[in-house]
Amino acid sequence: MSGPGLRQRKRERTRETISDTAIGLFLVHGFDSVTVAQIAAAAEVSKPTLFRYFPTKEDLLIHRFADHQGEAARVVQARRSGEAPLDALHRHYRERLAQHDPITGLCDDAEVLAFHGLVFTTPTVAARLAEFSAADVDALAAALRDGVGTTADDLRPRLVAAQVITAQHVLARENWAKLAGGRTADEVHPQATADADMAFTALRQGVGSLGF
Structure with a gap:
């Protein structure tokens, strides 16, 4: 091709x-x-x-997130045989943390830190990022719905998707805040991983009861 x-x-x-x-x-x-x-x-x-x-x-900044648009949905669609969607998303997020991927907030490159500072602390940019996240919720909900064969009027996939995307955003912002405070990505990585484990455990205990 x-x-x-x-x-x-x-x-x-x-x-x-x-x-x-x-x-x-x-x-x-x-x-x-x-x-x-x-x-x-x-x-x-x-x-x-x-x-x-x-x-x-605002799109001049949000453009940097374009490669990650729909990523959570793709993770669910490509998950291992027999792997639950939440397990796949948890595994993928831990992998991103280990790579210090900027999307997790766990990247201490000076320019990336400053970029995240603009995104997280500029109200109009944060609002545009929320719209970006809403599209991710739509995509993830569709992937979850396809994965279990639910109908379009089943609210469960959207409830799960909204909480997953929100949790990932909160984790990323917390990671960035720690780095902005002067710590290195290597120093923060154990806590960031523990926070992610806690978040996904909470999701499993909560929305996991909905069948995902």
Whole structure:
């Protein structure tokens, strides 16, 4: 199968250039102090071009989470034979922690820490991230529903999905807060793993009774 065409590759390069430029400016000057016009000028594109790639200013940051959109749903869909969805999600999260994956908040790279600081502490960006998380809930609920063959009006998959996605977000923010306080990822990793174990145990004891 052939790879993406020249036009698509050019679009992706432009998209990354705009996002990287914006994040660089945000990290130096703060999210609220940087205008879209300044970003467009620094990235050498017009404002209409910028908005074709990123409908809102907040999307310039949230774009960094795009590769993880629907990840929880994919984990459930690809789980091992006989493995419960919550067990698969727990295993996957522990693996991400061991890799110090930025999505878990357990990454002490200075730029990643600053980036998470922007995301978690800027109200409009946090609100946009909540919308992003809502799409993850939809995708995970659909995967859970398909996995057990429930009907579309069965509320259980959505209840489980909402609590899993919320738990992962809370864990990530707690991990970031510890690192922002001066600790290293290696120092925090044991506690982060214990916190994840506690969270998923609570989920199993609670929503696990719903059959997942």
